[in-house]
Amino acid sequence: MSETPQFPTGSVLGYPRIGPRRELKKAIEAFWAGRSTADEVEATAAQLRRRTRDRLVELGLPKDAPAIPSAFSFYDHVLDASAVVGAIPARFADLVGEDGSLDLAGYSTVARGRGDDLPLEMTKWFDTNYHYLVPEIGPETEFRYVGTRPVAEFVEALADGVLTRPVIVGPVTYLALAKATEGAPKDFAPIDRLPDLLPVYADLLQDLAAAGATWVQLEEPALVSESIEVPVERLLAATVEAYRALATELARPQRPAIFVAAPYGDLGAALPVLAATDVEAIGLDLVKGSVPTEAVPGLENKTLVAGVIDGHNIWRADLDAKLQVLEQLEVLGAGAVTVGTSTSLFHVPHDTADEPGLDPALKSWLAFADQKVVEVVTLAEGLSEGREAIHEQLLAATDAVTSRRGAPGVVRPEVRERTAALTDDAFQRGDFDERKIAQAARLDLPPLPTTTIGSFPQTPEIRKARAAHGKGELTDEQYVEEMKAEIRRVVELQERIGLDVLVHGEPERNDMVQYFAENLDGFAVTRNGWVQSYGSRCTRPSILWGDVSRPKPITVDWTTYTQSLTDKPVKGMLTGPVTILAWSFVRDDQPLRETANQVGLALRDEIADLEAAGIAVIQVDEPALRELLPLREADHADYLDWSVRSFRLATSGVRSDTQIHTHLCYSEFGQIMGAIDGLDADVTSIEAARSKMEILGDIAAAGYPRAVGPGVYDIHSPRVPSEEEVTELLTDAVKAIAVDQLWVNPDCGLKTRRYEEVTPSLERILAATRTVRATL
Ligand code: GLN
Ligand code: ZN
Numbered sequence: 001m002s003e004t005p006q007f008p009t010g011s012v013l014g015y016p017r018i019g020p021r022r023e024l025k026k027a028i029e030a031f032w033a034g035r036s037t038a039d040e041v042e043a044t045a046a047q048l049r050r051r052t053r054d055r056l057v058e059l060g061l062p063k064d065a066p067a068i069p070s071a072f073s074f075y076d077h078v079l080d081a082s083a084v085v086g087a088i089p090a091r092f093a094d095l096v097g098e099d100g101s102l103d104l105a106g107y108s109t110v111a112r113g114r115g116d117d118l119p120l121e122m123t124k125w126f127d128t129n130y131h132y133l134v135p136e137i138g139p140e141t142e143f144r145y146v147g148t149r150p151v152a153e154f155v156e157a158l159a160d161g162v163l164t165r166p167v168i169v170g171p172v173t174y175l176a177l178a179k180a181t182e183g184a185p186k187d188f189a190p191i192d193r194l195p196d197l198l199p200v201y202a203d204l205l206q207d208l209a210a211a212g213a214t215w216v217q218l219e220e221p222a223l224v225s226e227s228i229e230v231p232v233e234r235l236l237a238a239t240v241e242a243y244r245a246l247a248t249e250l251a252r253p254q255r256p257a258i259f260v261a262a263p264y265g266d267l268g269a270a271l272p273v274l275a276a277t278d279v280e281a282i283g284l285d286l287v288k289g290s291v292p293t294e295a296v297p298g299l300e301n302k303t304l305v306a307g308v309i310d311g312h313n314i315w316r317a318d319l320d321a322k323l324q325v326l327e328q329l330e331v332l333g334a335g336a337v338t339v340g341t342s343t344s345l346f347h348v349p350h351d352t353a354d355e356p357g358l359d360p361a362l363k364s365w366l367a368f369a370d371q372k373v374v375e376v377v378t379l380a381e382g383l384s385e386g387r388e389a390i391h392e393q394l395l396a397a398t399d400a401v402t403s404r405r406g407a408p409g410v411v412r413p414e415v416r417e418r419t420a421a422l423t424d425d426a427f428q429r430g431d432f433d434e435r436k437i438a439q440a441a442r443l444d445l446p447p448l449p450t451t452t453i454g455s456f457p458q459t460p461e462i463r464k465a466r467a468a469h470g471k472g473e474l475t476d477e478q479y480v481e482e483m484k485a486e487i488r489r490v491v492e493l494q495e496r497i498g499l500d501v502l503v504h505g506e507p508e509r510n511d512m513v514q515y516f517a518e519n520l521d522g523f524a525v526t527r528n529g530w531v532q533s534y535g536s537r538c539t540r541p542s543i544l545w546g547d548v549s550r551p552k553p554i555t556v557d558w559t560t561y562t563q564s565l566t567d568k569p570v571k572g573m574l575t576g577p578v579t580i581l582a583w584s585f586v587r588d589d590q591p592l593r594e595t596a597n598q599v600g601l602a603l604r605d606e607i608a609d610l611e612a613a614g615i616a617v618i619q620v621d622e623p624a625l626r627e628l629l630p631l632r633e634a635d636h637a638d639y640l641d642w643s644v645r646s647f648r649l650a651t652s653g654v655r656s657d658t659q660i661h662t663h664l665c666y667s668e669f670g671q672i673m674g675a676i677d678g679l680d681a682d683v684t685s686i687e688a689a690r691s692k693m694e695i696l697g698d699i700a701a702a703g704y705p706r707a708v709g710p711g712v713y714d715i716h717s718p719r720v721p722s723e724e725e726v727t728e729l730l731t732d733a734v735k736a737i738a739v740d741q742l743w744v745n746p747d748c749g750l751k752t753r754r755y756e757e758v759t760p761s762l763e764r765i766l767a768a769t770r771t772v773r774a775t776l
Contacts, residue, residue, distance in 0.1 A: 004280050006336075007215065007281050007338055009339065011068075011165070011338065012340065012372070013263060013311060013341050014346050015344070016531070017073055018346075020350040020351065020354060022538055024045060025536040025538060028536050031104065032112075038103065038104040049070075053068055059373040059377065061373065066164060066213070069164065069344075070157055070165060070166045070167060074104065074107060076111065076132050077169060078169055078177065080150075081169040083149070084145070084150060084200075085144070085145070085197060086146045086200070087135055089120070091118075095110065100146035101148060111133060122534055126221055127628065127629070127630065129531075130347065131534035132534075134177065134179050135178035136179060137175065137180065138183065139188055143200045145203035147204055151166075165213070165259070166217065168216070169219050170218035171197050171198060171201050172238045173222035175190045175193060175194055176228050194241060201242075202255075205255035205256060209252075215258075217261055218246075220262050221265075222235060224285065225631040226632050227631050232269070240277065243279050244277065244278075246258065247279045247280075248277070258280055260283065261307075262274075262282070262289075263311065263343035266289035271284075271292065271296055276297070279302070282302055286308045287342035289307075291328060299333055299335070300333050300334065301335050304334035304335075305338050306325070307341055307343070308322040308325055308379065309341045309372050309375050309376050310343075310588075312342065312347045314368060315365060315366065316366055316397065319375065319397035320398055323382050326379065326383050338380065339383060345372055348368050348531060351368050352367070352368045354527075355527055355528065355529065356527075357527050359524065362543070364400055365401075382394070409545075409546035410587075415598055415601075419594060426652060427648040429656075429660075443569055443617070446500060448739065448742055448772060449500040449744065450500045451499060451571060451709070452494075452503055452745055453621075453748050454503050454505075454573045454619065454621070455506040456505035456750050457751060458751045465482045466479075484561060486507040487504045487505060487558070487562050487565070490503070499766070501570075502570050503573060504558055504562035504570065504573070512583075513541075513542060513579065516554065516574075516575050517584060519551075519554040520551075521549045522544060522548035522549065525540070526542075526543065542585070544584045544595065549598070549602055555572060556606070559573075560613045563615060569617050571619050572610040573619050574620045575620070576603070576620045576621055576647055577596045578624055578646060578647065579621060579624040580599050581596055581599065582628045593646075600648075601649060603651075607620075608654075618654070618658065620650055620651055620660065620662050625643060625664060625672065626664070626671075640674070651680075652680075660682050662683075662684050673704075682707060683709060685709035685743065685745050686708065687747040688747065689711045690714050696737045700737045706741070707740075708737070708742065710729075712730060712746065715747050715748050715753055721765075723768050723771075726765050731775075734776070744765060
């Protein structure tokens with residue numbers, strides 16, 4: 001064995017890929033639209049990669065030690081791993097070249113689908129708002145090393161004088177996140193294929209070594225999670241097997257030194273297992289994970305990459321506290337301790353300097369990706385040269401933390417007094433049976449009442465009006481008039497189609513969280529703070545920095561205006577506290593429970609005003625309830641307690657005859673059935689069209705007493721369902737659960753669809769509902 005090359009003293013796990021002005025998004029979308037060539041996209045991507053390298057060097061990472069990750073992706077890093085190991089589903093076989101490679105067009109097709117060939121399924125990446133493409137692995141999947149991209153990108157950087165560290169999803173996580181192909185036997189699990197996959201990874205490692213790579217980063221976040229299907233023992237056994245093959249049996253210098261990174265949580269029992277393998281470095285997430293306090297056998301000949309800088313949130317670090325954590329790690333007995341980020345930095349925006357509109361005080365408390373790189377470099381210097389060497393930076397960081405703590409708006413006594421004074425009855429509505437009778441009397445709805453989830457198509461005209469209003473080309477009054485005209489159209493359409501509970505269509509909302517952030521105290525919004533959500537899609541999370549309250553009503557005028565246009569009940573539409581937290585960057589200086597209650601109270605005020613204005617039905621959306629569920633089971637109870645309570649706090653102030661709806665989007669309820677019951681909403685709408693109402697059986701079996709609206713129209717696809725299809729779904733639904741518990745609605749909001757699809761779909765839903773009503 002040759003001597004292990006040194007791991008850099010400071011390093012980041014990854015960096016934003018989309019570009020400071022979303023250059024990659026624009027380039028690849030132009031390619032999809034046929035407005036540019038693959039070569040042009042490649043050129044933009046190469047420029048972006050070069051910009052990233054130059055920037056990271058400028059911020060203080062060395063060129064000649066592999067501190068700079070080579071972690072680019074055109075769409076998704078899990079899809080990239082599928083491309084490297086040749087695991088492209090059979091329905092796309094015609095796109096794969098003879099050497100196993102996919103060109104950019106083929107790669108895009110696998111990601112986005114074509115005609116009846118569905119794309120790879122997309123799902124959440126751990127507890128983040130990033131979505132990856134799920135590999136499909138069966139007993140027959142032929143793994144094959146198709147090595148070009150990671151090696152080519154390493155070589156490209158080297159030619160530029162930068163020795164990078166290629167990053168790829170590790171073999172255990174790759175298979176743990178995969179799903180079995182459709183025809184696979186019931187007892188098959190993708191992880192069974194590990195022995196066949198490992199030689200492909202070995203080929204990749206050898207190829208990288210031959211190209212000159214000294215270190216490679218294999219990402220194994222599956223090891224921190226209990227939310228994936230593979231049982232823990234199986235995962236640990238797979239880890240031993242994988243790294244025996246890749247680290248022990250494949251000796252250096254045939255391969256680069258291996259750095260296994262485990263972001264998003266605590267390695268727990270996997271740490272001693274990994275430490276006992278022959279990998280050369282292990283990365284710990286010391287923001288979400290706990291700081292180990294005892295020596296771990298096996299670490300003495302490894303580098304510990306201490307992820308002390310938070311890659312998943314945007315607050316400037318208390319460098320002094322972080323340095324103390326680093327110093328504590330000595331007891332672990334690792335061969336070396338170096339400084340890293342807890343996760344890749346692609347969950348945060350590029351640069352706070354790019355936000356001229358942000359309040360300077362707030363800005364001084366923030367660290368986006370570039371500021372985090374500097375924090376890592378500073379701590380690395382402190383660790384190797386001693387605290388005095390970074391004395392000034394430590395003081396400046398402490399000052400920022402102190403100034404944040406005492407700044408106006410961060411702690412507001414009037415908000416604190418309200419949350420502190422809350423008693424149990426603020427979280428409690430009256431008896432459901434009574435509510436049911438009171439609501440039936442007030443609303444007088446037919447059986448199988450029909451409604452939508454809230455938004456109607458966001459037309460180019462709406463977007464144009466919003467942009468013009470933003471630029472000051474439309475006055476407030478003109479903008480409001482345009483939105484009201486849109487609301488009138490949406491109401492007329494719903495009345496013509498015959499829906500029972502109407503909505504205003506949400507034309508005034510850019511985004512279901514940002515809209516509320518702009519109207520509540522304690523939030524700020526960014527101009528360029530984009531982060532990748534999936535593929536070319538980005539979101540701009542709001543910043544929840546201070547105590548939250550509602551200065552004035554937000555939705556009341558829009559909702560009462562809508563109600564004035566119709567005799568049918570109009571449903572008020574709000575975003576729930578958990579979703580507001582999940583899709584924002586949230587303050588890290590107090591428990592989420594307190595922050596959630598503050599948001600809950602602000603919404604409670606809004607709901608009280610809607611009720612007082614005569615609105616009889618109010619929906620509070622919580623599509624992110626499942627998303628924030630902690631990766632470790634031990635943490636579930638506390639999360640479900642505060643999240644459910646904050647929703648109840650928002651919704652429990654109403655009279656019995658005011659009907660509360662919630663909407664949860666997705667269809668995987670197994671782990672949170674109890675929480676859904678806990679929300680105590682009168683009506684819960686869920687996604688169900690693709691899974692053909694399966695969930696209803698479980699809901700009925702659980703004895704769930706309240707109403708549900710299983711989606712009968714899959715809004716994720718441009719397809720218009722047939723009337724027969726919807727009739728069949730509803731017929732099944734009526735068999736699965738009591739008729740008086742059933743509502744009829746689409747899977748989700750309609751904002752991403754076009755009227756050409758939405759109008760006939762809703763018409764067919766109504767026709768099918770009438771048919772099924774006639775059989776009751
Ligand atoms: N009310 C929102 C809408 O209809 C809900 C969106 C969501 O569930 N993500 O668009
Ligand atoms: Zn939804």
